[in-house]
Amino acid sequence: MPREITGFSNPLVKRIRSLREKKLRKREGVFLAEGLRILTEAREQGVLPEMVVLASDARPHPLAQTLLEEVEAAGGEVILTTPDILGKMSGKDNAQAIIGVYRDRLTPLAELDRSVAPIWFVAQAMRDPGNLGTLMRIGDAVGAGGVILIDDCVDPFSVETVRASMGALFTQKLAQADWPEFLGWLRAGPGQLVGTSLNTAFDYQEPSYAAPTFILIGNEARGLPEDYEAACDLLVKMPMMGRADSLNASVAGAVMAYEVLNQLRRTQRDE
Amino acid sequence: MPREITGFSNPLVKRIRSLREKKLRKREGVFLAEGLRILTEAREQGVLPEMVVLASDARPHPLAQTLLEEVEAAGGEVILTTPDILGKMSGKDNAQAIIGVYRDRLTPLAELDRSVAPIWFVAQAMRDPGNLGTLMRIGDAVGAGGVILIDDCVDPFSVETVRASMGALFTQKLAQADWPEFLGWLRAGPGQLVGTSLNTAFDYQEPSYAAPTFILIGNEARGLPEDYEAACDLLVKMPMMGRADSLNASVAGAVMAYEVLNQLRRTQRDE
Numbered sequence: 001m002p003r004e005i006t007g008f009s010n011p012l013v014k015r016i017r018s019l020r021e022k023k024l025r026k027r028e029g030v031f032l033a034e035g036l037r038i039l040t041e042a043r044e045q046g047v048l049p050e051m052v053v054l055a056s057d058a059r060p061h062p063l064a065q066t067l068l069e070e071v072e073a074a075g076g077e078v079i080l081t082t083p084d085i086l087g088k089m090s091g092k093d094n095a096q097a098i099i100g101v102y103r104d105r106l107t108p109l110a111e112l113d114r115s116v117a118p119i120w121f122v123a124q125a126m127r128d129p130g131n132l133g134t135l136m137r138i139g140d141a142v143g144a145g146g147v148i149l150i151d152d153c154v155d156p157f158s159v160e161t162v163r164a165s166m167g168a169l170f171t172q173k174l175a176q177a178d179w180p181e182f183l184g185w186l187r188a189g190p191g192q193l194v195g196t197s198l199n200t201a202f203d204y205q206e207p208s209y210a211a212p213t214f215i216l217i218g219n220e221a222r223g224l225p226e227d228y229e230a231a232c233d234l235l236v237k238m239p240m241m242g243r244a245d246s247l248n249a250s251v252a253g254a255v256m257a258y259e260v261l262n263q264l265r266r267t268q269r270d271e
Numbered sequence: 272m273p274r275e276i277t278g279f280s281n282p283l284v285k286r287i288r289s290l291r292e293k294k295l296r297k298r299e300g301v302f303l304a305e306g307l308r309i310l311t312e313a314r315e316q317g318v319l320p321e322m323v324v325l326a327s328d329a330r331p332h333p334l335a336q337t338l339l340e341e342v343e344a345a346g347g348e349v350i351l352t353t354p355d356i357l358g359k360m361s362g363k364d365n366a367q368a369i370i371g372v373y374r375d376r377l378t379p380l381a382e383l384d385r386s387v388a389p390i391w392f393v394a395q396a397m398r399d400p401g402n403l404g405t406l407m408r409i410g411d412a413v414g415a416g417g418v419i420l421i422d423d424c425v426d427p428f429s430v431e432t433v434r435a436s437m438g439a440l441f442t443q444k445l446a447q448a449d450w451p452e453f454l455g456w457l458r459a460g461p462g463q464l465v466g467t468s469l470n471t472a473f474d475y476q477e478p479s480y481a482a483p484t485f486i487l488i489g490n491e492a493r494g495l496p497e498d499y500e501a502a503c504d505l506l507v508k509m510p511m512m513g514r515a516d517s518l519n520a521s522v523a524g525a526v527m528a529y530e531v532l533n534q535l536r537r538t539q540r541d542e
Binding site: 041044045130134137138139140141142143144166167168171205238239240241242243244247248250251254255258261262265 | 312315316401405408409410411412413414415437438439442476509510511512513514515518519521522525526529532533536
């Protein structure tokens with residue numbers, strides 16, 4: 001049975017609100033996703049929230065109704081509340097009408113099966129939640145397997161990242177590793193590591209890419225550390241015809257990933 | 272001679288702050304750009320601010336010093352103030368150390384010379400300042416001429432757009448038009464209009480693109496209106512291998528623009 005919350009002072013209001021903070025997300029091992037579109041995307045991937053909160057005065061959308069039933073059937077909790085309290089939980093004026101609380105989705109690197117996808121992103125010290133979420137969305141579009149986060153990246157489970165991913169967070173695998181650990185794992189199996197860099201004149205369309213290709217993208221402001229670049233199988237750059245010397249990190253990832261995908265599509269057609 | 276402002280109540284503080292609002296930017300026909308990197312980019316494009324404000328306790332960076340001298344030589348105004356007042360002007364805690372006030376840079380559509388660049392972006396009802404700024408930055412990278420804004424787009428001169436453009440606002444032409452006006456102008460000269468759309472199975476790598484190519488990108492949530500799509504010479508789509516049905520608007524623009532650029536580069540090499 002759904003539980004109803006009608007008071008602002010209910011501890012759950014504070015708890016959900018606190019999950020906007022990384023520290024408290026980490027402690028509980030859960031994160032928030034907001035909006036029916038993203039929650040439905042998760043459900044279609046077979047991922048249900050542990051808890052779902054929605055405004056009780058709204059007649060639920062059929063998709064929300066299905067979700068609620070499945071959450072209860074799976075032993076999760078359904079919370080009905082007022083739009084005001086929901087707004088307080090989400091800390092926004094125009095709150096989404098539904099919030100899900102999900103268990104963290106990090107995959108241990110050792111359990112990542114690289115053979116399931118031809119493209120993987122490796123993000124090094126990516127700081128912008130919009131960039132990381134957009135990278136997940138791009139990964140979904142090109143049929144990538146996921147994103148491996150190296151060094152001090154933004155939290156992949158922040159509300160902003162989840163929102164920018166448009167639900168791709170639930171189709172892409174996410175792993176975290178330090179650089180030596182990642183390199184050790186990478187070299188224990190097939191795959192080439194391709195770094196996008198300004199320190200090369202090697203055009204990104206020159207090489208032949210083969211699956212799995214790992215696309216390494218450096219920090220938004222500083223690019224890749226020198227020794228990381230040295231460890232790459234290939235360093236490539238996109239042509240820059242104007243005054244800018246770089247592209248936005250997720251845009252560079254997209255241009256690179258579509259080149260790899262296009263080469264793989266041509267190879268498939270020619271076979 | 273630089274003018275010094277030491278009081279929070281100076282009318283200029285309020286005036287600069289007010290330029291974060293579109294209505295007041297429009298009334299004055301000016302906009303703000305912040306940070307030495309963007310102001311220097313503008314200067315290198317031959318664009319000087321009418322007014323430049325910086326914190327007087329900082330020993331100016333040599334590039335800032337050059338800028339100040341050129342602004343004064345050109346009859347512009349140099350304002351020195353305190354970091355606190357600068358922070359109040361920019362409305363941010365960690366204010367950039369320098370702010371420029373620039374004259375609006377809209378080019379009347381009739382004065383746009385399409386022959387100077389092989390690629391142009393046409394943004395329809397683009398609402399996100401980050402997307403529009405990123406599109407300008409991509410335009411600069413691929414050697415595009417600029418962005419033509421159709422319908423109710425976000426203000427290209429908002430502080431967020433200027434920041435996301437990373438200075439490309441000063442290398443890219445910007446024009447505004449309604450759809451019939453744009454179509455009339457387009458068809459009075461050479462060029463193909465290519466729409467990115469979900470309503471086609473035509474792969475974006477199939478057609479041969481020729482300069483000038485106009486890449487039309489629709490609203491982030493709704494895509495292009497049906498009759499706009501019908502007016503395109505080509506409708507194309509990027510392959511979507513996963514569950515997502517679309518890419519972020521600026522990412523789609525980048526993938527599309529690099530395809531056009533790559534085709535043009537091949538043609539040049541083959542000639």
